[in-house]
Amino acid sequence: MDSFQIFTTSTSLVDSVDKKLLVVLRDGRKLIGILRSFDQFANLVLQDTIERIYVADTYGDIPRGIFIIRGENVVLLGEIDEEKEDESPLRQVPVEDVLQIQREEMEAKVKREKTKHRMLSDQGFSVDVAEFGELY
Amino acid sequence: MLPLSLLNTSQTHPILVELKNGETFNGHLVNCDNWMNLTLREVIQTSSDGDRFWRLTECYIRGNTIKYLRVPDEIIDMVKEDAAKQRVAGGRNSNRGGAGHNGGDQRGGHHSHQGGERGGRGGGRGGRGDYNKTGRGGYNNSGGDRGGRGGGMRGGRGGRGGANQA
Numbered sequence: 001m002d003s004f005q006i007f008t009t010s011t012s013l014v015d016s017v018d019k020k021l022l023v024v025l026r027d028g029r030k031l032i033g034i035l036r037s038f039d040q041f042a043n044l045v046l047q048d049t050i051e052r053i054y055v056a057d058t059y060g061d062i063p064r065g066i067f068i069i070r071g072e073n074v075v076l077l078g079e080i081d082e083e084k085e086d087e088s089p090l091r092q093v094p095v096e097d098v099l100q101i102q103r104e105e106m107e108a109k110v111k112r113e114k115t116k117h118r119m120l121s122d123q124g125f126s127v128d129v130a131e132f133g134e135l136y
Numbered sequence: 137m138l139p140l141s142l143l144n145t146s147q148t149h150p151i152l153v154e155l156k157n158g159e160t161f162n163g164h165l166v167n168c169d170n171w172m173n174l175t176l177r178e179v180i181q182t183s184s185d186g187d188r189f190w191r192l193t194e195c196y197i198r199g200n201t202i203k204y205l206r207v208p209d210e211i212i213d214m215v216k217e218d219a220a221k222q223r224v225a226g227g228r229n230s231n232r233g234g235a236g237h238n239g240g241d242q243r244g245g246h247h248s249h250q251g252g253e254r255g256g257r258g259g260g261r262g263g264r265g266d267y268n269k270t271g272r273g274g275y276n277n278s279g280g281d282r283g284g285r286g287g288g289m290r291g292g293r294g295g296r297g298g299a300n301q302a
Contacts, residue, residue: 067205
């Protein structure tokens with residue numbers, strides 16, 4: 001039978017260097033780029049980065065170049081499997097379309113949140129406001 | 137190369153800074169420090185909704201307000217040059233304290249700051265020597281401590297080192 005012993009060793013980003021990663025930021029942005037370096041705060045350097053905006057079953061890419069991301073703004077990151085990328089059920093569309101839909105979704109969301117906030121405050125609840133458009 | 141080193145290399149180049157509140161600052165990086173505090177020149181500040189713009193001749197941004205920075209693609213090539221230059225400079229400096237450093241003036245009593253003087257290669261080991269005051273001379277005069285070669289604290293080829301009270 002297999003041994004169920006789990007070895008714990010320290011985690012490092014060194015194995016992710018020079019790999020294509022997806023990085024999610026606290027404001028909800030998804031950046032895809034090649035990790036070139038990092039430090040003890042998990043500040044990251046990404047090269048050939050694109051910002052990918054997802055809407056429904058489509059997405060649009062905006063090329064962005066080199067990013068230096070301050071570590072505290074990162075929610076998660078993960079390696080992208082290039083083969084699985086090709087099998088993705090999502091369609092790539094021109095980025096202008098996606099931006100348009102994203103704007104509309106944003107406006108609708110802000111409106112919903114405002115109504116929710118007002119109704120809860122009226123009932124005497126104290127509602128947390130998300131500062132600076134941060135989702136996480 | 138570390139993220140902050142990359143940032144240092146991009147001094148004098150145009151960069152874009154986005155703050156946590158969504159405002160963006162486009163300008164030339166003048167200076168930066170270990171906390172990611174920045175000074176920029178000839179800056180265009182844009183509000184988070186992209187509607188309002190300000191022009192600032194210079195500005196200071198506190199590091200902890202930054203979400204991310206974007207730098208020009210050329211910086212990566214400059215970084216590789218910088219790294220190569222530093223390796224060459226390091227090679228030339230490696231013989232700094234190697235030959236004939238007499239620690240003789242540290243006879244007895246208080247051994248303060250032995251670390252720095254021991255020269256290039258010994259640097260690391262010298263540092264530890266500050267705290268391991270199993271000194272030469274001073275309070276511990278055991279015979280066994282004598283003998284330059286045993287001096288793990290001395291580092292490099294550092295001469296006769298320490299206080300050998302022959």
